[in-house]
Amino acid sequence: MSRILNHPIFGKINDRKQVSFQFDGKTYEAYENETIAAALLANDVRKLRVHEDSGTPRGFYCNIGHCMECRVTVNGQSNTRACLTVVQQDMVVESGKLLPNIIRRMVEEQ
Amino acid sequence: MSDVIIIGAGPAGLAGAIACAENGLRVTVVDEFIKPGGRLLGQLHQEPSGDWWNGIKEAERLHQNAMNLSVDIRCGVSVYNLEKCSQNWNVHTSIGTLTAPFVLIATGAAEYPVPVPGWTLPGVMSIGAAQVMTNVHRVQVGKKGIIIGANILAFAILNELQLAGINVERIVLPEKNPNSQKAGEPEEVLKSLLHASHLAPSPLLRFGSKFMKKDWIRKMGINFYPKNGIKINGTPLQLRKAALEVIGKDQVEGVRIADTDANGKVIPGTEKIYEADFVCIAGGLYPLAELAAVTGCPFHYVPELGGHVPSHSETMETPLDGLFVAGNITGIESGKIAMAQGITAGLSIAKHAGKGKNNINNKLQQAVQNIRTVRQNAAIQFNPDIDRGRSKMKQIWEDQHNNNNQTQEKIG
Ligand SMILES: Cc1cc2nc3c(=O)[nH]c(=O)nc-3n(C[C@H](O)[C@H](O)[C@H](O)COP(=O)(O)OP(=O)(O)OC[C@H]3O[C@@H](n4cnc5c(N)ncnc54)[C@H](O)[C@@H]3O)c2cc1C
Ligand code: FES
Numbered sequence: 271m272s273r274i275l276n277h278p279i280f281g282k283i284n285d286r287k288q289v290s291f292q293f294d295g296k297t298y299e300a301y302e303n304e305t306i307a308a309a310l311l312a313n314d315v316r317k318l319r320v321h322e323d324s325g326t327p328r329g330f331y332c333n334i335g336h337c338m339e340c341r342v343t344v345n346g347q348s349n350t351r352a353c354l355t356v357v358q359q360d361m362v363v364e365s366g367k368l369l370p371n372i373i374r375r376m377v378e379e380q
Numbered sequence: 381m382s383d384v385i386i387i388g389a390g391p392a393g394l395a396g397a398i399a400c401a402e403n404g405l406r407v408t409v410v411d412e413f414i415k416p417g418g419r420l421l422g423q424l425h426q427e428p429s430g431d432w433w434n435g436i437k438e439a440e441r442l443h444q445n446a447m448n449l450s451v452d453i454r455c456g457v458s459v460y461n462l463e464k465c466s467q468n469w470n471v472h473t474s475i476g477t478l479t480a481p482f483v484l485i486a487t488g489a490a491e492y493p494v495p496v497p498g499w500t501l502p503g504v505m506s507i508g509a510a511q512v513m514t515n516v517h518r519v520q521v522g523k524k525g526i527i528i529g530a531n532i533l534a535f536a537i538l539n540e541l542q543l544a545g546i547n548v549e550r551i552v553l554p555e556k557n558p559n560s561q562k563a564g565e566p567e568e569v570l571k572s573l574l575h576a577s578h579l580a581p582s583p584l585l586r587f588g589s590k591f592m593k594k595d596w597i598r599k600m601g602i603n604f605y606p607k608n609g610i611k612i613n614g615t616p617l618q619l620r621k622a623a624l625e626v627i628g629k630d631q632v633e634g635v636r637i638a639d640t641d642a643n644g645k646v647i648p649g650t651e652k653i654y655e656a657d658f659v660c661i662a663g664g665l666y667p668l669a670e671l672a673a674v675t676g677c678p679f680h681y682v683p684e685l686g687g688h689v690p691s692h693s694e695t696m697e698t699p700l701d702g703l704f705v706a707g708n709i710t711g712i713e714s715g716k717i718a719m720a721q722g723i724t725a726g727l728s729i730a731k732h733a734g735k736g737k738n739n740i741n742n743k744l745q746q747a748v749q750n751i752r753t754v755r756q757n758a759a760i761q762f763n764p765d766i767d768r769g770r771s772k773m774k775q776i777w778e779d780q781h782n783n784n785n786q787t788q789e790k791i792g
Pocket of ligand 2: 333336337351
């Protein structure tokens with residue numbers, strides 16, 4: 271999705287510094303002080319992770335830190351909220367992945 | 381060490397910080413968002429006077445005032461626990477534990493989720509998320525959207541999306557079920573919209589309200605409600621259509637929608653899929669009060685205030701020593717009221733801390749009065765019965781207080 275550079279009330283945005291970061295191994299451009307969720311959406315990436323158990327896709331939902339739907343791994347730190355985390359130059363972001371379901375396996379093995 | 385820790389840098393928290401600092405208290409404000417302002421950031425509506433209420437500007441003004449008074453504001457910090465330890469409160473945060481004798485919880489509101497099948501697909505978001513993405517981050521949420529849920533917040537934000545050039549194709553209701561409750565009943569929705577119609581952004585709704593106050597007209601209103609809706613600034617408000625499911629593979633591709641009768645029951649054979657690349661769910665707001673709950677502060681259920689709220693007085697104190705609340709955590713209202721409550725809480729804390737000399741009582745009474753004045757002139761109101769909700773809480777507090785005094789007399 272594109273950025274809203276001109277706004278009838280808020281005015282124009284210009285002169286923002288660009289930073290680049292990685293998401294699942296691909297390099298993207300963001301603007302400084304932009305959250306991971308906003309930067310990825312601006313690059314047409316909506317899917318931030320898959321559900322740990324079912325593998326179904328998830329994106330941001332509340333955008334203000336309440337719902338935990340946007341959790342990604344940032345520089346090795348898992349379960350970080352993409353909607354509250356500002357992109358830094360060379361940041362390495364990874365989507366949330368499928369995880370083995372230990373409990374289900376235990377039940378199956380019984 | 382600070383004298384006061386304020387949780388939340390929204391209008392209530394920042395105004396509270398300013399009032400405390402003006403009275404000589406050292407204040408630390410923590411907030412988990414990337415910048416101060418809370419939900420002020422993103423608010424943009426036209427006042428009855430024609431002036432724009434630009435939340436970003438208001439937030440900047442409050443932030444600057446607080447900085448001028450040397451308030452220590454830390455963004456990107458989450459609070460996850462809160463406990464009293466002898467004379468002090470320990471506030472456990474993502475950067476460690478902060479300690480102070482006074483704490484103001486000003487965590488604001490959260491949105492009620494309305495689960496709709498398929499709502500976990502990327503591209504489905506709360507209506508507030510779209511507001512923040514559009515007005516704060518300035519990134520388009522999509523090219524073609526559908527809003528599910530018709531309430532005052534949905535209209536305010538529809539207007540903001542339109543201003544930013546985002547295309548919202550229609551507003552429909554969620555399917556009537558135990559989750560959606562009244563939000564899925566066309567007649568109930570129309571009733572609540574008419575109630576708020578003097579505030580609604582649509583001249584048509586405003587016009588309608590005069591003629592539709594009577595029940596039978598209202599009935600006719602929903603029965604004869606045009607199938608394709610009434611346009612709000614170009615976007616049809618379709619009260620007789622319900623969203624059954626959001627569809628898509630890796631992200632939103634459309635919404636399955638059906639016509640409904642006046643009670644919200646789906647009319648078989650009317651289902652259709654409407655294309656969309658984003659969906660906003662507007663379920664309304666409730667006070668975000670978990671942190672008050674973990675302190676053991678008593679709660680009361682007051683539907684007019686938006687749900688469960690921590691017990692509090694008109695001067696924003698809770699029954700727990702040194703613990704204060706302000707803003708939407710005490711009930712869902714607009715930003716200006718949160719600010720007036722924040723000032724009151726700040727003065728209240730100054731009084732308890734023995735600051736502010738002898739005119740502090742006067743100032744505090746004026747601040748309480750000011751909340752009422754701001755409420756009377758509010759341009760946006762989330763619950764038409766807000767006054768009743770506030771009176772209920774006041775009564776509960778006074779009863780509690782009298783009981784305590786009586787018990788103390790007995791013990792004494
Ligand atoms: C999505 C949304 C849209 C709204 N739109 C409008 C509108 O258009 N017009 C209007 O008048 N009102 C609107 N409101 C109502 C809004 O709540 C008030 O206008 C006002 O912002 C409330 O102020 P506050 O200070 O109580 O809380 P807020 O402004 O919500 O500020 C609370 C702050 O606390 C922080 N916080 C919460 N929990 C924690 C924690 N555990 N740790 C650290 N920080 C925390 C949050 O990050 C936030 O910045 C909206 C509310 C929401 C939720
Ligand atoms: S989108 Fe809800 S926490 Fe990030």
